[in-house]
Amino acid sequence: DAGVTQSPTHLIKTRGQQVTLRCSPISGHKSVSWYQQVLGQGPQFIFQYYEKEERGRGNFPDRFSARQFPNYSSELNVNALLLGDSALYLCASSIRDGNQPQHFGDGTRLSIL
């Protein structure tokens, strides 16, 4: 079975641009979460979606937004990119909400020039 897949794997943008990152959860998983991992640090929670509804939001500015589609895939959008947005963006999926193990994809490496 395929694991969590994220696209693209790498992305280079310039300051002020907008970016969309994509995530396909494991088949049968209905919950998707997004994390930002800055180099040398642990991942930080951005969003969680379950059954297409936002269930949690981390301490990130409104430039960050996300959505989940009927097939449970998800997109993370970041507007007005800043140099500090350079990071590895990780997507995790789980079968349902609550205390379920989360399975991570390999991430999208976003570099801002």
Next chain:
Amino acid sequence: AQSVTQLDSHVSVSEGTPVLLRCNYSSSYSPSLFWYVQHPNKGLQLLLKYTSAATLVKGINGFEAEFKKSETSFHLTKPSAHMSDAAEYFCVVSERGFQKLVFGTGTRLLVSP
């Protein structure tokens, strides 16, 4: 608020010797605790999790961790290190019933021949 403190940023061991990675947690509620491993340029893999059952938790690849409420600790151990264990290890806490994971800053495990 929940948090975890990983007491060592780097741990160096020789192949075949025991591994100890230390983690203390802080949580207002009964926590769920996890250890994740991250190999270079990869996503995160779940090693083991504690939710509320046995305090000694066995995970994959010979790793185990013991939940000690009195010490607010959740240290990760392995009897004998392999070269393939070299990676970044994250101690993680979540409020039971919720998906948001709070990561520590990570411990880099170096294994020498």
